[in-house]
Amino acid sequence: MKTALTIAGSDSGGGAGIQADLKAFSAHGVYGMSVITAVTAQNTQEVRSVQNIENSIIKDQMEAVFDDICVDAVKIGMLSSAKTAETVAASLQKYQPAFVVLDPVMVSKGGHHLLQLDAVSALKEKIIPMATLITPNIPEAEVLVMDTIHTPEDMMAACLAIAALGAKAVLLKGGHLHGDPNDLLFDGENFTWITGTRIHTKNTHGTGCTLSSAITANLANGASLIDSVQEAKKYITLAITHSLNLGKGYGPTNHFYELYKKADLVTK
Numbered sequence: 001m002k003t004a005l006t007i008a009g010s011d012s013g014g015g016a017g018i019q020a021d022l023k024a025f026s027a028h029g030v031y032g033m034s035v036i037t038a039v040t041a042q043n044t045q046e047v048r049s050v051q052n053i054e055n056s057i058i059k060d061q062m063e064a065v066f067d068d069i070c071v072d073a074v075k076i077g078m079l080s081s082a083k084t085a086e087t088v089a090a091s092l093q094k095y096q097p098a099f100v101v102l103d104p105v106m107v108s109k110g111g112h113h114l115l116q117l118d119a120v121s122a123l124k125e126k127i128i129p130m131a132t133l134i135t136p137n138i139p140e141a142e143v144l145v146m147d148t149i150h151t152p153e154d155m156m157a158a159c160l161a162i163a164a165l166g167a168k169a170v171l172l173k174g175g176h177l178h179g180d181p182n183d184l185l186f187d188g189e190n191f192t193w194i195t196g197t198r199i200h201t202k203n204t205h206g207t208g209c210t211l212s213s214a215i216t217a218n219l220a221n222g223a224s225l226i227d228s229v230q231e232a233k234k235y236i237t238l239a240i241t242h243s244l245n246l247g248k249g250y251g252p253t254n255h256f257y258e259l260y261k262k263a264d265l266v267t268k
């Protein structure tokens, strides 16, 4: 069985972070492991509080996994602080995993900062250069390139600027723009639009986590970058189409395994 490791924050509400990542890995038939960077007290409505995990424990989690188990692909989500980003970067330097998918999580849907403002430079300098693929949404890309993004041309320029920070490939997600949620993949040479149709629902908690984990699982299963992204887009579309009306806020995506097996998306 192929394996994937998520390095991310815990979401007590189960819709985003580590919990979403492990559900997505399982739905793809991939064995999931976790390095927890922070614990959030969170539900579909809000992030109530955040406890960052001590850096020595983050380092120990990384070493415990990599010293013992073969890791086919890594996904990085919430890093919370500059020190955490530096600790994760040092461990990745040591173990050199084949694939690193970076979801540069910055702010929750409810507006809570999940990456401290002074951690953006550590993310840019230490983590982005190690990414096989980075998957920013529009507001995250705007922070990374220090410019606004409104048009498809802006999206292309942002992909080039983010690739210049050292990521091998960029998937700029268009979900936050008006109209259909079309994402743009730049693989270092070519642009490919990964088109979608907007689903009218408020249940979009964990969409970014779900997409990046599905890509990670597909890479772990041996798919090419473009196939991994295209299949993951089908997965997130189904996961939003069948999203769960749980809680009073933004409900979570649906990782129900039978759904994906029926749609023939589970690559084993």
Ligand SMILES: Nc1ncnc2c1ncn2[C@@H]1O[C@H](COP(=O)(O)OP(=O)(O)O)[C@@H](O)[C@H]1O
Residues within 6 Å of the ligand: 136, 137, 138, 173, 174, 175, 176, 181, 182, 183, 196, 197, 198, 199, 200, 201, 204, 206, 207, 208, 209, 211, 233, 236, 237, 240
């Ligand atoms: N309402 C929607 N209908 C269909 N697809 C969506 C919708 N919202 C987001 N997506 C897609 O879900 C994925 C996650 O995107 P996005 O919501 O932009 O990221 P994030 O959760 O990081 O803010 C992208 O592929 C995006 O195009």
Ligand SMILES: Cc1ncc(COP(=O)(O)O)c(N)n1
Residues within 6 Å of the ligand: 008, 009, 010, 011, 016, 017, 018, 040, 042, 077, 078, 105, 107, 108, 109, 114, 204, 205, 206, 207, 208, 209, 210
């Ligand atoms: C622990 C944690 N990690 C990430 C997110 C972002 O969620 P989304 O995928 O909806 O942007 C979150 N709300 N909580």
